[in-house]
Amino acid sequence: MTVEKNAPLWQGAEWVARQGDVPWGELEGKTVAITGATGLIGKTLVLSLMAHNELAADPARSVKILALVRNEARATSMFGEGGDVTILHWDASAPSTEGYPKADYVIHCANMTDSASFIEHPVEVIETTTNGARSMLEYARHVGARVLVLSTMEVYGQYKSEDPIAEDQGGFLDAMSVRNSYPEAKRLDEALVAAYASEFGVSATVARLAQTFGPGVAYDDRRVFAEFARDCVEGKDITLLTTGEKRNMYLSTGDAATGLLTVLTKGEPGRAYNVANDDTICSIREMAEQVADRFGDGCTHVEVKVDTEAAKRFRKGDLLRLDTTAARSLGWSPKIGLMDMYSRMIDQWKCDGKGC
Template sequence: MCDTVVNEDVQNIINVDSVDWKQFHGKTIAVTGATGLIGKMCVFALLAADKKYNLNLKVLAFVRNEKKAKAIFAGEANDQLAFVVTDILEPVPQNIIADYLIHGASVTASRMMVEQPVETIMTAIQGTRNMLQFAERCKMESMVYLSSMEVYGIMPKEQVEVKETDLGYINPLEIRSSYSEGKRMSECLCAAFASEYNVNVKIARLAQTFGAGIAKDENRVFAQFARSVIEKKDIVLHTRGEKANCYCYISDAIAGILTLLTHGNKGEAYNVANMDTFCSIREMAEIFVSVSENSTSKLVFDIPEDSNKYGYAPSSVLRLNSDKISTLGWKPLMNMNDMAKRLMQSMAQNEVE
């Protein structure tokens, strides 16, 4: 990897105490969505842990585009990594065997959620069903399903913090709900397989996660902010920026996922979020401007009459409580200022390349 920030992040992951790395000795770990940010960082971390702890593990990277995968993992070509070129909408071939599974393949682009809601729903539900059946067939030791904070929907304004037992309102007739309802049903599938077939699956409800290593064509809000500041352009908001959430830096999120893989309780959900990062979209934009040296960028507003066409999630306030996963020893290391700085440092390096 040429990205020095990504390299530092990987080292941070494999040095955490909350992951029982010895569990992976001689095991095969499958990762779906392995060319996405979270998937590829899981692969990088597992391969680095293999070297550091002499684990003799093997990683199966589930991908749709083998050429893209080979480019991403060009420096990782060794006997510990193999590509499984497949679509998660199809059952996993019988000859594929694994001991652990991180299921992260999912639609992530907001525009696709409103332009292709059927595909968004089916990717979530059918894809997760296929992966749970894969886990059942292999009698896997553990599986983690990557869910989202969007399963909570819109919480009451008086809700101070959101724990795993809380749920808000989602309108199933809103097209943008294809993502959140798909995630909810996938969680229900996980609980059902855990109960009926004894699949040891855990659910990671991820706060919005970002950091070093994002794709060059990433278009989510954090990437837009970073790109604008790097190019010394103004950050333009198409809403008032009132939506407020907790976030999680990529290395902290991967450490959380791996902690659940080795320590989480079967059939249970865990918020994976840095509670100290709670801020509005507007406040996040202001942070990106403020942490950049010699920045000439400003925050401006250009709110169209119909902002729904952009596929933005409903405006809400969602302060996730991560006490439950903290009891497993996990704790986030990066605050919002660190997250913004590291993202821009990484993006700037990749632009030079």
């Protein structure tokens, strides 16, 4: 394995592996297939399972991992060769699982998550999103696996209420808005999960994630949370392209991993679960100001320069507060706060730059 043991990315994986509320007993001795295994959430899951195996120090308790990726060389450089990880080629744009070994569990993480691509390449977003989910549902049906499909808080659309949104609620989502190519495709993924569970008896569930970040986010990531941190690292001011009034909830990569493993093993087939940290809700402007104050070393300030064209990349709506009661009822709870998420992400960037 090429991730250094003193790197925040591996330390985060060990943190997940030590969480006693994760149903590890359901996973031990089993095989877990993970698509998008070199993406942010995918690699967090792979490394967390590897860390569990190392801490368990018992082959009988090890989890075998099938890492499904487009770039096998990148996966090899990340996870090493041999051991408990088997790297398999898989591409959501032309998915095929022919000749794959049997898995007991499947977590479908692969997806296009750059909001600019939702506008620039909406056809590809729709095709890869739906084709990838269908491929994994068919694979799970064929091998008899439990499958978890990752979705997004954006499926709720514009929900006009201060009350938390439960999984059976939702707001307006304009199908003719090109920006909505992503949430509309995710809605179809969810419909496929319900359909496969009903028609074929596939043990399939959905996890609707809040925006997730932490160690492992690329330094050049174009999403706003990364832009805020990058401005602080480079000593620049944070420039908001909207008024910053929109309020969101967030989730750390570590809490995402514990939540997904819990929903995967204990979730009810044919239903969705919100996975978010209730304590992180804040406006975009509030988050920018907190980040500048905590990590800007007095050099970073927040300014507003509204750009109506650039604002088209962002989700519409003023508030999105997810009700996490269902996921918590399975025994899961988030533990990592918003500024700690930033701290761990920035520490990983510094580690990458120094070659730790």
